[in-house]
Amino acid sequence: MSPPLWTVAAMADAMGAARVGALPETVGGISIDSRTIGPGEAFFAIAGDRHDGHAFVDAALERGAALAVVAADKRETLPADARLLVVPDVLEALRSLARAARARSPAKVVAVTGSVGKTSTKEALRLALRADGETHASSASFNNHWGVPLSLARLPETARYAVFEIGMNHPGEITPLVKLVRPHVAIVTTVEPVHLEFFPSVAAIADAKAEIFLGLEPGGFAVLNHDNPHFQRLERRARQAGAKIVSFGEHARADARLLKSVLLPDGSTVAANILGIPVDYRIGAPGGHFVINSLAVLAAVTLVGADLALGALALAGQRPAAGRGVRTTLEVAGGRALLIDESYNANPTSMRAALAVLGTAQVGARGRRIAVLGDMLELGDSGAALHQGLAAAVTENAVDLVFCAGPLMAHLWDALPAERRGGYAGSAEELEAQVLAAVRGGDAVMVKGSLGSRMGPIVKALARRYPVRAPGEGTPAQG
Numbered sequence: 001m002s003p004p005l006w007t008v009a010a011m012a013d014a015m016g017a018a019r020v021g022a023l024p025e026t027v028g029g030i031s032i033d034s035r036t037i038g039p040g041e042a043f044f045a046i047a048g049d050r051h052d053g054h055a056f057v058d059a060a061l062e063r064g065a066a067l068a069v070v071a072a073d074k075r076e077t078l079p080a081d082a083r084l085l086v087v088p089d090v091l092e093a094l095r096s097l098a099r100a101a102r103a104r105s106p107a108k109v110v111a112v113t114g115s116v117g118k119t120s121t122k123e124a125l126r127l128a129l130r131a132d133g134e135t136h137a138s139s140a141s142f143n144n145h146w147g148v149p150l151s152l153a154r155l156p157e158t159a160r161y162a163v164f165e166i167g168m169n170h171p172g173e174i175t176p177l178v179k180l181v182r183p184h185v186a187i188v189t190t191v192e193p194v195h196l197e198f199f200p201s202v203a204a205i206a207d208a209k210a211e212i213f214l215g216l217e218p219g220g221f222a223v224l225n226h227d228n229p230h231f232q233r234l235e236r237r238a239r240q241a242g243a244k245i246v247s248f249g250e251h252a253r254a255d256a257r258l259l260k261s262v263l264l265p266d267g268s269t270v271a272a273n274i275l276g277i278p279v280d281y282r283i284g285a286p287g288g289h290f291v292i293n294s295l296a297v298l299a300a301v302t303l304v305g306a307d308l309a310l311g312a313l314a315l316a317g318q319r320p321a322a323g324r325g326v327r328t329t330l331e332v333a334g335g336r337a338l339l340i341d342e343s344y345n346a347n348p349t350s351m352r353a354a355l356a357v358l359g360t361a362q363v364g365a366r367g368r369r370i371a372v373l374g375d376m377l378e379l380g381d382s383g384a385a386l387h388q389g390l391a392a393a394v395t396e397n398a399v400d401l402v403f404c405a406g407p408l409m410a411h412l413w414d415a416l417p418a419e420r421r422g423g424y425a426g427s428a429e430e431l432e433a434q435v436l437a438a439v440r441g442g443d444a445v446m447v448k449g450s451l452g453s454r455m456g457p458i459v460k461a462l463a464r465r466y467p468v469r470a471p472g473e474g475t476p477a478q479g
Contacts, residue, residue, distance in 0.1 A: 004028055005156060006097075008067065008085070011042070014100035015093040017069065017085035024083075027066045030097075030154050032146070039064035045071070046090050046146060053090070057082065069093055091146060098152035098180050105155055107136070107162040108304035111181050113174060113212045114189025114225075115205065116349045117293050118143065120285070121189055122165045124297045124318050128311030129304070133160035140321075143167035148177040161304060169195040169378065171208045178215030185300045186212045186243070187223040189293055191230040192349040197380040206230040210237035219244070221303050223296050226251035246275070246303065248295035256299040261291045265362050267316075274298045274308060281312035285320050286360060289353040323456065325357065330466040335364060335441025339462055342448035343455040346376045348386045352393045354448045359397025364442020368400035372435050372458060374428050374449020375406035384411045391415040401438070405431040406453050428454045432461050439466070 004026030011027070012019055029041035034056035037043055043060035045053030045068055054074045061068060067083040071090050078084065087093035102109075110129075112122050119141050126137040136159040138151040143165040155162055164181045168174045178186070191206040199205050210233075213222055222238035224231055227249035235245055248256035259278075260271040268283045268291050279298065283290050294315055301311040320326050323344025330337045338361055342354045351373070358369050371394065379386050388411040394402055401422035404413040413424045422438060425431035428449065435458055439445055445462070449455035 002028070002156075003158065005030065005154065006042070010100070011097060012085055015069070015085065015087050015096045017087045017093065018072075020075070020084040020086055021067075021082055023085075024066045030150065031060075031065075032150060034060040034063065034065075037063055037065050040066045042066055042085075043068045044090055044094050044150075045069060045074070046094070047071075048146075054078070091149075094146070094153055095149045095180065098149035101153050101155045102180065102182055104157055105159065105162065107155065107159045108185075108306075109162045109164070109181060109183040109217075110185045110187065110300050110304065111164050111166055111178055111183035111212060111215070112187045112189065113166045113168070113209055114187070115192035115194040115209070116347060116353070117189040117289055118165045118167060119321055120290065120318075120324060121187065121293045121297060122163050123321060124290075124294060124315060125163045125300060127314045127317055128297055128301050129161040129163065129306050131310035131314040132301075132306040134158055135161040135163065137163040138165045141165065141167070145173070145177070149180060152180055161306065166212060168208055168211075170198050171204070172211070174208065174211035175214055178212050180215075182215050182217055183212075183220065184217050185221045185223060185303050186216055187296050187300060188212065188225065188234055189296065190225050190228050190349065191234070192347065193379065193382060193386065194347040194349070195378050196382050197378040203230065203233065206233050207237070210234055213238045213241035213243050216241060216243050218242070221246050221300075223248060223256075223299050223303070225249050225292070225296070226254040227292070246299050248299055249292060254295070256295040258291065258295060261288070263288055263291070263360055265360050270294060272298070275302050277302075277308060279308065279312050282316045284316050284318045285325065287325070287353055287357045289350075290318065325354070328463065329469040330439070330462060331469055332439050332441055332443075332466045334366070336469065337367075337439050337441060337466070338362075338444040339459065340444065340446040341456075341459045342446055343459050344451065346374070346448050346450045346453075348376060348379075348389070351376060351390060351448060354446055355390070355393045355397045355399060358399060358444060358446040361444035361446075363444050366440070367442025367444065369398060370401045370403070370422060370438065370443055370445045371399050372403045372422075372431070372445060372447040372455070373405070373409055373412065374453030374455040375408040377408075377450040377452050379408075383408050387411040388415045394420060403431055403435050403438070405449065405455070428458055432458050436461060436465050
């Protein structure tokens, strides 16, 4: 049985909270969602953009929450006998508890940011470090102003390693988050044209990502992509913050250097030199982007003193997260089809990576590689050109048909040769029927778009229409 996460006394002291009701001595976890809260956990009634958590305090307590952390100005709206910790501001109280969690923790801490690959890199670090000792990592993509303090407040005192994902879409957002986390190692996966709607240039995005160095512990390391055009800019910012530089990539001078890789439909084999140590390993998720980021992962494993060999072996167990490359085999007319779900989000770099993965997918004798693409959002004035520019990646990766949804994807549609045009509609909802009708045995179908373009329902519609074959039952595509 796991030890409790917090004593209530320590929580109250950290947050400066007033205690109300018959409180327990300890809590086993922390939640901000009354629908999924577990027995014995503390519910933080955060006021969000759409919902105020105070409206769900009763539900959380009824589901077995140990207590609720609530704002003083909402105390009178709650039952007199409710089990509460009362604070001036719930989100600020969560931040205070996060600071206390970091202060008490002996863990070696890694923070990850970057335009692309944050979540998959964080999950790879979780795997690699867990092979050496107890490891805590952020859930899902909890990387914003509430996700980071929530993830940090959940850090067990017994953890040997901890990994936190830190995101942003405006300047200045990373600084307060990384100063909470205070990592020993900070990874920047890459800098790309993402969120350009909020930045004057990609160089400005690099500067915003460089904020992660401002929270590094003394003697900390900045792990940087040597192949990225903004490497020197990031290196300069890291040195100004007092960081030691470790680079990764294919570059001849990279400290964690890729020597050779073989990209396969279900993963990759890799030969690399990690800080002077030759390593051969396998990655269980397909795609060249996973290969490059694995170099950063293994560099970080080495820098925090974990076992490099165990970490490298563990990467064979890496799998894509939901909406980020999960594969399903469908029973369709004429055989089986492979569905690759990339619907969680999209930007020009991740879109090209997904098209490259589709290009390696096995198809049947009559099968086709089909890309179903929705708008990439928050690209500002560059949006039209960046969508149009995907046409080259479609051709390079032997994608046979492209279905496009949304006004921005119209620019790609116009740039495609006629023989590669599958169908176009103004929205994902309107495109759905065309995609469902097109799939046949032997096809490999990849669905991707920004979250706001709502491509996920197309994935669900395909799974509803065609029986899903359990993993391991036969070949992925036949026809």
